[in-house]
Amino acid sequence: MSHWIVTPVVLPAMLAAIIVLLCRHHPVLQRIFALAGSGALLAVAIGLFVQASGGTITLYQLGDWQAPFGIVLVADRLSTLLVLLTAVLSIFVLLHAIGTGWDQRGRHFHALFQFQLMGVMGAFLTGDLFNLFVFFEVLLIASYGLMIHSGGTKRTQAGTQYVLYNLLGSTLFLFALGTLYAETGTLNMADLANRVAQIAPENSAGIRTAAVLLVIVFAIKAAIAPVHFWLPASYAEAPGPVAALFAIMTKVGAYAIIRVYTLVFPPELELTQGLLEMWLLPLALIGLAVGMIGVLGAVRLDRMVTFAVIGSMGMLTAAVALFTAEGISAALYYIVHSTLATAALFLIVDLVEEHRGSRGAELSTAPPIPGNSILAGMFFVAAIAMAGLPPLSGFLGKLLILDAAFDSPLVVWTWAVILGTSLVSVVGFSRAGSTVFWKAAEWEERMEAASDDPATQMDNVATTPEAPARPQPILPLVTIGGLIGLIVLYTIFSGPVSRTMTATAEQLFSPEPYISTVLDTPGKEIDYHGDYEEDGDGGEDHADEDQGAGSGDHGAAAETDGDTAEEAH
Amino acid sequence: MEFLVASGIGVLTAAGIYLVLRLRTFPVIVGTALLTYAVNVFLFASGRLTVGAPPILTDAERYADPLPQALVLTAIVISFGMTAVVVVIALGAYLGSDDDHVDEQEGALDTARKLESAE
16 A cells, blocks of 8 residues: 555645744754655655546545445546646745745744645535545645734734634534534445435435535535635634635535535435536626636735635636536636636736835836836736736646537626626726736836825825835745746646646546455454444444544554554544 | 524524624623524534433444544534633723724824823
């Protein structure tokens, strides 16, 4: 059994502990450990991705217990793709945080960052729904710390809302899991898929409730239309690099919807027929419209980007809500694109905000900041990608989604909303770009021209001293440039990429190999010393599922296994 | 017994939801605490209600399902930790802005900005 699958979870967990306990007062050591960890994580993620790209599904049994008794991690195409995306994003965000010095403005940035990575990776890899809940909590509690990193009243207030909203979401998740367990007696996803398929239609009330509760929970995480209100305030107030890292968190919700509604409640399942088709697509379109109109109406740059996140999540959900192989493959293409584009935008906005003094991220003209032209160019490219204009990957993703929606009954609405909101977002982004960057470049000329006019002179005197003359550090510019280069590369290689995505979607829609890999792999042999016979190990898994912890007697594997299981519980 | 447990969960949830919809932080936190109690009992009941049965699979017909008990333990620990975190963060926000509304208050934010710039 290869231990590489568990590395993306164990490595950040260990590193976080090392960073907290050993290098608390050594910022340089912290940075070295964090960077080395992220680099190693990227290498492991690439390895896993290559391993799964042939279509093999790899299983890791924690504590060597057979599923559904033990917790399993499963690496298939979808999981490894998102693990790789997270690893790539984390490197760029970490470099930016180090380059701008954000990591030293409060304590424990690197440790929380690693815990956040651990939660995200675990959520992508786990094959057990309760374990998914636990990893959600791990990533959330780390995100609470990151969100209020370096403090400030406004940030803490936004943090309170964020924590409360997610606390309610977690409670709802537990209600959904309880219902699911009461109906099926298992929480392993592969096992659930088998058992849900066997439920008689006349007893379907409970399982239908659970299915809808689950999608509401994931919709909260993914910020889909009626439950998106937590996002703008919290992402806008979070420190720039943290907001960029959060770009992957909404995708965790989208991933959970894709996973659960292709594996456990597949679209052809009669039991849950018509549960989501009715309203998920319209809600996604509403979310898209709300987001893009928000981009147009925002009065601050950071708010604008958060609304772009809501819009892109709407677009993504619209593709997912088709529940066809084409739709999912388009959604996967769009997930990678929108994560990179959102992160780049958040990082650019962070640099702008840093260098504009008290004007911060307001959408108003101010004296040019150092590196104005480079930043303006990068904002231009990232905005083109986000708004989905040709030639970048946003345009291709949108084309794929439009194409996938062709057979949907709501095709007219889908096309109208997607194309209409594109126009709205283009207007919004170009207005913001011209106000912040373009007019700033003309600022000095105007100031000289207006120096005779006492009124404007007063205005200038009131605003210019705020402009700090600090030079723009190089590293953040390089990381943003790297992200944008990645978007360009992603566009250039979109042929092979979209073939990979199609293969991934096909794997999702034929779940038999996944289910048989998870359920048919034997675990460890158990010696029964008691006086009862081994009669209950085949079907009656009502008994012990999450017993992975504390099985520390398994040779070389024991150490890693025990640690993860402890973290997971 | 089923009726008793079910109505207990119902009352806790109803009270929790009412409190969560309040304006200020303290009732909201109490509300989330009530909701987590409700969900803990609910999870516990999801393995069917049994009295005086051993929590292991034996040859006997009756047994108490041990898995929900493990799930409840996890849920209790997590919700306890989360409640502690939200109390600390809410306290920080209240002490910083002298205002404990959950949603953004325009006036309060202005005060907060003034306080911050005064520092």
